[in-house]
Amino acid sequence: MTKATAEALDPTAADAPPSADHTIPDYLERTYRWAYLNPRTVAWLDRPAVVSAIxxxxxxxxxxxxxxxxxxxxxxxxxxxxxxxxxxxLACRLGEQGDLLVIDAAPVQLDNLRRKLAGHQVRTRCADLAAADPGIAPGGMDGVACFFLLHEVPPAARRRIVDTLLASVRVGGKVVFTDYHRPACWHPLRPLMALVFRRLEPYAASLQAADIAALSPRAAGFDWRKTTVFGGLYQQVVAVRRR
Structure with a gap:
């Protein structure tokens, strides 16, 4: 799919600078400025070796x-x-005929993504997925990938995001959530991760105590499947919209 074709399908989702009234969510400014809004930190953290260690x-x-x-x-x-x-x-998996749209609330993150994925067919848009109207057409997507986002947002914003993502997929489409999960009681990293969450990830514990499938009233229209790995520390939850 060419960029022109993609824009014709959904002109609101094309690459564009943030709107004049766009603001960074308060929780992001307050809690994660050091990790996601500081260009120097972004350059250091956005390395496969660092992500693997984390x-x-x-x-x-x-x-x-x-x-x-x-x-x-x-x-x-x-x-x-x-x-x-x-x-x-993900872009390589979808291939030249695929269409990948990345939405983020932080312009610095989108600038960094465009630099590192130069040459790949990836579109970007600056928007807050927890906003009342993030500008996503209902039922327009074949799928959604939500990779380690939910643990970084407050519970109220988390519920809005899950609802928005579920609404965005067509019948038969799927939403794939990958995130932290409550580890087994015997897990050797359980005390350390609890300390990390208290110091650096203040919203993660509330996700560990939650069932993603219970966060949206739309959930009843989906078939849900959950798997956990690494002693339960991580979860993959797949929701497929019923016909």
Whole structure:
């Protein structure tokens, strides 16, 4: 699919600078400025080796498991930018006939994504997925990839994001959530991860205690499947919209 064709299908989703009234979400400014809004930190964190270390060597495994849920030629929305190789892997999976749109609330993240994926067919748009109207046409996507986003947003915003992502897929389309999960009681990293979450990820514990399938009233219209890996520390939740 050419860029011109993609824009004709959904002109609101084409690459464009942030609107004049766009603001960074308060929780992002307050909690994650150091990790996502500082260009120097972005350049340091956006390295496969760093991402692999953060995910205890599971980054490639988790990325490939998510990417494999999609098919070449599909139209897919990626919810927020992702450090490391995830977007590149997803774009390669969809191929030249596919259409990948990445939406993020932070212009610096989108600028960084465009630089590192130069030459790949990836569209970007600056918008807050938790906003009342993020500008996504209902039912327009074959699939959605949400990779380690939900643990970084407050519960109210999380519910709005899940609802928006579910609404964006067509009948038969799927939403793939990959994120943290409550580890088994015997997991040797459980105390350390609890400390990390208290210090650096204040919203992660609420996700561990939640069922993603219960976060949206649209959930009843989907078939849900959940798998966990690495002693339950990570989860993949796949929601397929019923016909």
């Amino acid at each position: 995910l205890w060597g599971n980054a490639r495994r988790l990325m490939c498991a998510a990417v494999d849920q999609f098919e070449p030629g599909q139209r897919v929305l990626q919810a927020a930018c992702v450090y490391g190789d995830f977007t590149r892997l």
